[in-house]
Amino acid sequence: MKILRRVVPLLMAGAGIATAQPAPEQPAPEPPAPEQPSPAPEQPSPEQPAPLDPSTPTVPVRGRVIDALGRPVRNATVTVEGTEVTVRTDRDGWFRLRAPMGSTLVVDSKAFGTALATVTGDVLDDIVLLTEAQLGETITVESEAPAAAPGAAQLDRKELQRVPGTGGDIVRALTLMPGVVNLQLPIGFSGVVIRGSSPQDSKVLIDDFEVPVLFHAIGFRAVVPPEAIAALDYIPGGFDVSMGRATSGIVALTTRAGNDKRTTQAEVSLIDGGLLAQGPAGEDTRYLFALRRSTIDLVLPSVIPDSANLSLTTVPRYYDGQLRLDHQYNKQWKLTLSSIATDDIFELFTTKNEEAKSKRFYNRTRFVRVTAAARYKHGPWSANIALSGLAQQFLFESGLYQKINIRTPTITPRFEVTRNEPKALGLKDVVWRTGAEIQSGRGSIDLALPVEQREGEVMTQPDPEDTSVKFNGAVWVTDFAAWTSLAANFDPRVRVTAGVRTEYYVRPNEFSLQPRAEVAVKVADHWKVRLSAGAFRRPPEYNSEFLSKTADSERSQQNIIGLQYEPRDGARVQASAYYTDRSHLITRNMDGSLGNNGRGKTTGAELLATYRGGPWFAWLSYSYSHSTRIDRPGEDSRLFDFDQPHSMNAAVSWQRGRWQLGGRFQLYSGLPNTPITGSVLDSDANFYIPVPDRVNSDRAPIHHQLDLRVDFNWKAGPIAMTAFLDVQNVYMNESIVAYFYSYDYSQRAAFKSLPIIPSIGLRGIF
């Protein structure tokens, strides 16, 4: 366990030039660095260091100790290993001492485990202390955690739950992040639109493995309750070689290991209600179990007026559940079994006549993913071996003729080996990683649908009798991937990471080589610059691409520069600019088949500023983006469907005593749309064929709204209670989400955002 603790700071630092590092062997001291000592922190440590051997050259060092949530840890001891030099951190987590260059600092605190840091300069990166429970869950990430990319961020669960307008849903809080396309209602796609890319271009991972959907069909909720999430990594681009099958970004959720203390938690709101239980099961095992059910379906029938010509035979409802078991087998091996499952269903008739099958809509979306993982750590070696199985079903029936029923069991074995060396080949903090993964699934598909509307194509009125695409059979999808990377400090201020990922997609018989690299430079005490470039691929496995024999993988080349500035305690500003060149985009050929004739490019810049201090938490993000596509060679460039030039979020939260208050202001551009200038009636089909103007030549107006949230905490006997009121769009700005047309396209109307969305909830922990 001690060894495990020693590597945690490296994981949590995550910035590439971390000074906290694994230290299986005590590094040899080096001559003092030429840098001048930095100014003393505002509040120096109250304790004075014990004298060192006068013959050992030392430098003044200062640093900060924080917890996993970024909060300062006060009164932690910081000791120069092998000496009696010990200081304690002040109330802001800062410490100051003199230590030899290259020496190891041992950081300890009662409430946390031990962490180590290496002295590489006068100002160290933040040293993160974790609780025992966090150590148990975080150590497993060590060999898999993505190298932080420019613009990437790890979302803090508790802080983002404070952000108004999210209903306490951490995944919905993703809309706070620069680069994420915002929409008044998160409907129409189940993924995340990042940096001018389609939802399918980014991957959503839970415990390192892909999941098919991120949101429930109703209620605008993520499929994982926030209390079951340990961390959410948002990597908008430039992700490392251990992740693939995506040409844009990664959203990676890590589920939470159970606490070492047994607790039960219940929460209910107008959207859903759930239970979460966690605790130890023996000395070396912990469990976490969560179950949630929608409650909106209990409310919905009472708010639909009798005059509505609807019959909800199965009221929309959802379930989701999580189970996680963690077992420390011995000092080297840790075993984890985690599972996530969801089930969404609804059936309705757009008539009171439930015999009218032509008016019936039915949908069931469900999946269960089970992952067994074994993590090994011994000396400089660590390994992660996992086997994950996914069973999923998507069933949709519309009217008498249209249907899709797809079942796709998938199995994914994965392993990765990492070796850390404090020194090798004249370099420092050397980390070598290599791994491989196979994803194999068999899709049993029975469908009769219209031709799929792809990005950039005009949305037509649904023709309930159109079953132009029919298929009944099975499709095997097997992808192989292998990767390796090497990271090292060339200089105390320069860290370079380079790697390559290879993928082989069996169905299109396609092999790819994807080199990626990053250079991180600490240009000054508070400034870091990061440069990242790489090649990325997405296999043709999205919707109708499954059935295409002519489509190959899509490609992107990403170039990112990032700048990070930490002017003072708790304050951080990070900015990035990027250019993404997309090629081989899957578009429709003139004969209706799919081909790789599309091109696209996205340019953008992002800014994220955060402040954490005392009772305050503040967040400001802004992103500019311009994303275009060319569908076929020789055609004009057009705007991407989800092109959103401007998006801004400003949030502030204040916490004192039992009360927590917060506000959030959002402002973002509307999405493009294609005006319809006329139509032709196909009299036999009784269907109007639209005559479109230039694709995406119109745009919905800018949207802005203010959200407010108030939380109140109190004790009711042994139960810690929290009540919250989260109100979205308090000044009821009804802006336009999208336009839609009358059946014959002769009239256009705006689909507007909901004027106000209140959410009330109650949580109890006992």
Place this chain on the structure above:
Amino acid sequence: MKYLLLLIALVGCDADLDEPWQLDHDRIIAVRATPPRIVSGAESSIDALVGRKGARPAEEVPPAAQVVSPESLANTLRFDAGRWLVTAPDETRLAAARVELGLMPGAPVPLVVGVAFLETAFPSGIPDEPVPAIKTVWLGEAADNPVLTTEVDGVDAPTAPELVVAPLTDVPLSVATDETDDVNWLTSCGTMRDFDLPQAYLRVELEDVQAGDLAVVVRTERGGVAWRIWPIRAE
């Protein structure tokens, strides 16, 4: 995107858009070929049911029409004695058209006819835009348009001078069809429920227009079209 469409379908009724069952709206409601399928040498005439805002729906002969496809059969359409007529060519030309369209030997040949009513303004705001529509006449085999059997408020309703229905009542409407037939009930008086089902309901609220027209259009899988129009009044 399906959920967006569904949500729009559920809440879109609040938008200020004419419903598909609204007769008081400028459009071509249906184009009819009588008969819809003809053998070589036989003739089929083209007309349409047209709705105009503020006026009664009417059966009209389109002022303009032309063959859209196949080009080799463009001269099978002619205007004669106030009617557009399609004459099915001989089997030799049909065989050539099948080759042109990539059809199997002996398969009926679809002749796509485009029609336009030039005097109708397109409601999107583009002045003098024609309202085009296409209708397929099948050549090489014979079929007739369907014959309608309709009931209004439980009573046989052949074409009548005027129907009178009670306001604030769900008036049942019924038309006998095959399961695969496409049905459209339309009205300019009251609100239609289940307008695209064989069994629909008409309800006239006090604030609705109290007099107008009721129509039903039935389309068969084989291209057959039939309609019926009644003046209607609520009292």
